[in-house]
Amino acid sequence: MKTKVHHPEQSKTRRCDDLIPLFIEKGVMKKVKIGEANSLIVDAKGMYDVMINAYNENGITMYTPFGS
Numbered sequence: 001m002k003t004k005v006h007h008p009e010q011s012k013t014r015r016c017d018d019l020i021p022l023f024i025e026k027g028v029m030k031k032v033k034i035g036e037a038n039s040l041i042v043d044a045k046g047m048y049d050v051m052i053n054a055y056n057e058n059g060i061t062m063y064t065p066f067g068s
Helices: 016-025 044-058
Strands: 029-034 037-042
Touching: 016 029, 016 044, 037 044
Parallel strands: none
Antiparallel strands: 029 037
16 A cells, blocks of 8 residues: 655644634534534535635645635
């Protein structure tokens, strides 16, 4: 099986949580409680579409959540 190498230093530069407001605004993510746990419900296809559009329009990625 081929796998990609995980680079811990590069991973530290990811700012995925900064994308949560965008996903909520676009209606592809909801904050909910499941039992006592704060949780996020995600429409995976919708999230993908939002990210492709955000990248094409503003250069938004998990490394540049406010655009490039």
